[in-house]
Amino acid sequence: MNPQTRLHTETVFLEVSLAASRKKIYALRAAKEGKKQLAKLLSAIAVSEEAQAQRFLLQLRGQTGTSEENTRIAFTEEIPSLITQYETAAENAGQVEERGMHSAFSQSARVERMHIQLQKKLDTNPVKECSYHICSFCGFIMENRTPEKCPICTASSHRFKTL
Ligand SMILES: [Fe+2]
Known part of the structure; x- marks a missing residue:
């Protein structure tokens, strides 16, 4: 990849990832204000932007060490x-x-x-080998099992995702 194209790809990846995260927050706010269709549109755009980010990430993956x-x-x-x-x-x-x-x-x-x-x-x-269990609130990672409570943020076990 041309260095300038690579720089654009990295920049676009970061920007569109951030944009997608922001749209999710905007969608939550719209839903809270009772603007159901706007919330849906913002959520759809967030998914669209995540797809765009994923596409550019795949282009960059070939460029990693x-x-x-x-x-x-x-x-x-x-x-x-x-x-x-x-x-x-x-x-x-x-x-x-x-x-x-x-x-x-x-x-x-x-x-x-x-x-x-x-x-x-x-x-x-x-x-x-071990499994990883991630607190969806604070990001704490536990090996092999889900704790009853997150030792960092005290979230309950159901907030953990297993990988
Ligand atoms: Fe946590």
Whole structure:
């Protein structure tokens, strides 16, 4: 892929993914306001934009490195950068006394740190298989079983998705 096309593809992927997420929020608001058809249209556009994002992601997939390189980038660059962003956001939210947001950002930072631990665990024993159970509220991942309550956000077991 031409470098300029690749840059456009990455940018469009990010933008359209964000746009799809926003449409879902707008749809919830429209539904809350009783605007049923508008909510449906916004939901349909969200699904459309997710499909577009998926299409560009598939184009980019061929451009990624080996799993070894991707793992290194994900766990030594991307995730640590995300943790730093969450920690900064948590600190700011704490300073302006937005407790709910402080808690959300702090929990996300913890969850991301745990992802690094999960990868280290996998790295030490790459052949051992396990299932992953993900809290749909905070993103906490538990191996092999669903907990009764999420240890991070206290969501109940039915909020967990199994992969
Ligand atoms: Fe959770």
